Amino acid sequence: MTLGLIAGNGRFPFLVLDAARALGHDVTIVAVKEEAFPELNDAATRHAAAIHWISLGQLGTCIRLLKQAGATRAVMAGQVKHTKIFGGIVPDLTFVSVLKHLKSRNTDGLIGAVAGVLREHGIELLDSTTLLTPLLAKAGVLTRRNAIVVLMCVELMLNAVNLSFLAFARALGDMGGHVFVFVVIAVAAAEAAVGLAILLAVFRNRETLNIDELNLMRW
Secondary structure (H helix, E strand, C coil), rough: CCCEEEECEEEEEEHHHHHHCCCEEEEEEECCCCCCCCCCCHHHHHCCCEEEEEEEHHHHHHHHHHHHHCCEEEEEEEEHHHHHHHHHHHHHCHHHHHHCCCCCCHHHHHHHHHHHHHHHHCCCCCCHHHHHHHHCCCCCCCCCEHHHHHHHHHHHHHHHHHHHHHHHHHHCCCCHHHHHHHHHHHHHHHHHHHHHHHHHHHHHHHCCCCCCCCCCCCC
16 A cells, blocks of 8 residues: 655654555655755655655645555645745645635644545545554553552653663763663662552552542541
């Protein structure tokens, strides 16, 4: 299956391209000349992906290129400055129609209108994060309700901090990062010991570790 990638500026289009190819999708890139990074050409070559450069506002050309490639699904990735969209471009008739029927001149309104036009031409616009699920944060402290799982998530976050300290210490040639790692390890060990002791005491008295039910400062 061929996936269309409509690319704006930033590194996001590169991440989506990497993820799509890793999942085995053929990719056709339609890059916005005024926004997308030139390095996208090298990324397309590396992934054997077709790439086409169009001007901002050439929605009809974009649709034609995606249909020629056989793409039935597409992803928008990367930012496009709205000041350019609503002024300073030469839109084609397809994009003029979108602007004419736009209910609100904001991001959601514009993307919704473009998605509607793409759908009319047999191309479904996917959520831009659909292909990046492995890179997104997993459910943890903010969504879990078991206190032990929350403590484990905190430990993982502290380990992530340690990795950051070590990476920057190596890059900058500064041993300060290693010192902070030992401090974090000490804090994490104390937090685990004290936290588990408190949870054991709570469980003995309340017979639950659901944090929604542990909302009083008494056991």
